[in-house]
Amino acid sequence: MSPAFENVRQLLKQLPGLGHRSAERLALHLLVERPDRLPPLLTALGQAAEKIHRCPHCGHLCEEETCLICADPRRDARRICIVEQVPDLLALERSGAYHGHYHVLHGKLSPIQGIGPEQLNFAPLAARFAAEEISEIILALSNDIEGEATCHYIQDTFLRERPNITVSRIGFGLPSGSGLTFADPATLKSAIDARRNYL
Numbered sequence: 001m002s003p004a005f006e007n008v009r010q011l012l013k014q015l016p017g018l019g020h021r022s023a024e025r026l027a028l029h030l031l032v033e034r035p036d037r038l039p040p041l042l043t044a045l046g047q048a049a050e051k052i053h054r055c056p057h058c059g060h061l062c063e064e065e066t067c068l069i070c071a072d073p074r075r076d077a078r079r080i081c082i083v084e085q086v087p088d089l090l091a092l093e094r095s096g097a098y099h100g101h102y103h104v105l106h107g108k109l110s111p112i113q114g115i116g117p118e119q120l121n122f123a124p125l126a127a128r129f130a131a132e133e134i135s136e137i138i139l140a141l142s143n144d145i146e147g148e149a150t151c152h153y154i155q156d157t158f159l160r161e162r163p164n165i166t167v168s169r170i171g172f173g174l175p176s177g178s179g180l181t182f183a184d185p186a187t188l189k190s191a192i193d194a195r196r197n198y199l
Contacts, residue, residue, distance in 0.1 A: 005031065057128070059104030059121045061086055069093075069102060076100040078135040080128070082154065084108050084142060088180040092140065095188035100138075103128065108141060108150040117153065129158050138192070139169040140180060 005027060012023035030038045054060070055067035062068070069075060079100030083089050089102050105120045128134070137159065141147035151169060159167055170191035180188065 054104075054106075054121075057124065058102050059086075059106060059124065060089060060102060074099075078133055079138065080134055080136070081138040081140050082125075083140045083180065084147070084150075085181070088140065091180045091183060091185075092188055092192070095185040095192070097185075097189035097192040098138075100136075105141075105150070108146045109153055110146045110149075117157075120150075122157075125154075126158065129162070134162075134165055136166040136168065139167065140191075141169075142180075 008031065009020075009023050009027045012018055012026055013020060015023075018026065030041070051063045052061050053063075055062040055070055057066050057070045060067040060069060062070075064071070076099055080103050081089075081092065081098055081100055082103045082105065083092070084105055084107060086104055086106075089104055092098050092102075103121070103125050105122070105125075107115055107120050109115060109117065109120070137154075139151045139154065141150055155167065159165060183191070
């Protein structure tokens with residue numbers, strides 16, 4: 001096999017969700033079967049790399065100073081839904097069940113993997129608690145050990161001295177050990193609507 005092709009395949013294989021066969025199929029599609037799709041893809045990736053950054057307020061993707069959700073005056077800024085990753089936020093948006101603000105942690109606590117509070121997006125969250133009038137925090141984190149540990153950390157670090165903030169956690173309809181990204185919109189709507197107090 002061509003060394004250049006093998007290099008492309010190995011780089012694609014490092015992307016989430018792509019194994020050996022998927023990476024090979026994608027490389028063949030772009031380089032051999034449909035090479036006309038490669039230039040616009042490279043252009044789009046280059047433009048995205050230059051323009052897209054994390055929203056300094058919530059951690060979502062944006063091109064402006066803040067993301068479109070944070071900048072939308074129709075959203076309820078008093079409610080913050082805390083999620084692990086951007087795909088979780090996008091899944092909740094597709095469900096249409098939630099109209100407040102978000103905070104993306106970009107992961108969850110996992111001492112085994114060396115992920116502590118310093119590696120997550122907690123500093124902007126602390127700033128939001130200090131500066132904003134928050135009435136509710138919704139913990140939309142995975143229903144697993146790491147997700148539970150992250151919820152406890154948020155509770156102990158940010159909410160212990162704020163009894164006026166309602167804390168709830170989604171869970172109804174989400175199987176134990178699963179995340180938000182692959183749940184269907186109806187399940188996510190049920191999870192948001194049936195959230196329970198976390199205190």
